[in-house]
Amino acid sequence: ELKVEQNPLFLSMQEGKNYTIYCNYSTTSDRLYWYRQDPGKSLESLFVLLSNGAVKQEGRLMASLDTKARLSTLHITAAVHDLSATYFCAVDLPNAGGTSYGKLTFGQGTILTVHP
Amino acid sequence: DTGVSQNPRHKITKRGQNVTFRCDPISEHNRLYWYRQTLGQGPEFLTYFQNEAQLEKSRLLSDRFSAERPKGSFSTLEIQRTEQGDSAMYLCASSPRGKAWSTDTQYFGPGTRLTVL
Numbered sequence: 001e002l003k004v005e006q007n008p009l010f011l012s013m014q015e016g017k018n019y020t021i022y023c024n025y026s027t028t029s030d031r032l033y034w035y036r037q038d039p040g041k042s043l044e045s046l047f048v049l050l051s052n053g054a055v056k057q058e059g060r061l062m063a064s065l066d067t068k069a070r071l072s073t074l075h076i077t078a079a080v081h082d083l084s085a086t087y088f089c090a091v092d093l094p095n096a097g098g099t100s101y102g103k104l105t106f107g108q109g110t111i112l113t114v115h116p
Numbered sequence: 117d118t119g120v121s122q123n124p125r126h127k128i129t130k131r132g133q134n135v136t137f138r139c140d141p142i143s144e145h146n147r148l149y150w151y152r153q154t155l156g157q158g159p160e161f162l163t164y165f166q167n168e169a170q171l172e173k174s175r176l177l178s179d180r181f182s183a184e185r186p187k188g189s190f191s192t193l194e195i196q197r198t199e200q201g202d203s204a205m206y207l208c209a210s211s212p213r214g215k216a217w218s219t220d221t222q223y224f225g226p227g228t229r230l231t232v233l
Binding site for chain 2: 004031033035041042043044045048050088090101102103104105106107108109
């Protein structure tokens with residue numbers, strides 16, 4: 001059974017600081033997704049990482065994927081208050097035949113709070 | 117297209133009643149997913165449709181749960197004889213996976229929050 005673990009689960013940051021959220025998963029996969037969720041809202045797609053070594057950046061967020069280590073990171077640069085939200089990573093595990101149909105297994109989420 | 121829509125947004129029901137939720141995916145998205153999210157947790161996969169065919173069901177989906185996607189368009193999720201443990205946010209997502217222009221992203225709807233009293 002695929003397990004996806006994020007750490008930290010809670011992150012309190014000062015504006016302007018840098019930090020990294022880690023996402024470890026237990027079974028080989030080369031499809032990993034990062035989502036953002038604001039309180040009471042649905043999930044917003046941030047990044048799709050589809051190969052080993054993939055790196056994507058959008059604004060103050062950068063995500064990377066190391067499939068050999070089964071690890072993805074979400075790096076936050078110079079945090080601002082607007083980044084306060086819950087961040088989820090999710091892994092798409094192919095079935096026994098190697099076909100991937102998008103059955104996502106999510107981590108527990110990292111609640112990020114950015115303080116002035 | 118304005119994205120994935122779900123109705124109702126909120127549903128309060130008494131234990132033992134049946135409820136039905138609707139999801140309208142983004143047009144041209146052939147894949148549709150249902151997830152359940154409880155407070156403080158990540159979404160959990162429930163079921164998946166490719167067009168009108170239901171290809172995968174989680175063991176979380178007991179016999180009281182049924183989902184359909186007639187004609188490969190909108191989908192419904194019905195819960196019979198609701199229990200208090202069914203209280204959660206039910207999320208629908210759609211994806212254009214498998215198409216040449218696909219970005220392999222699942223786009224989520226706003227969810228239906230179910231409260232079973």
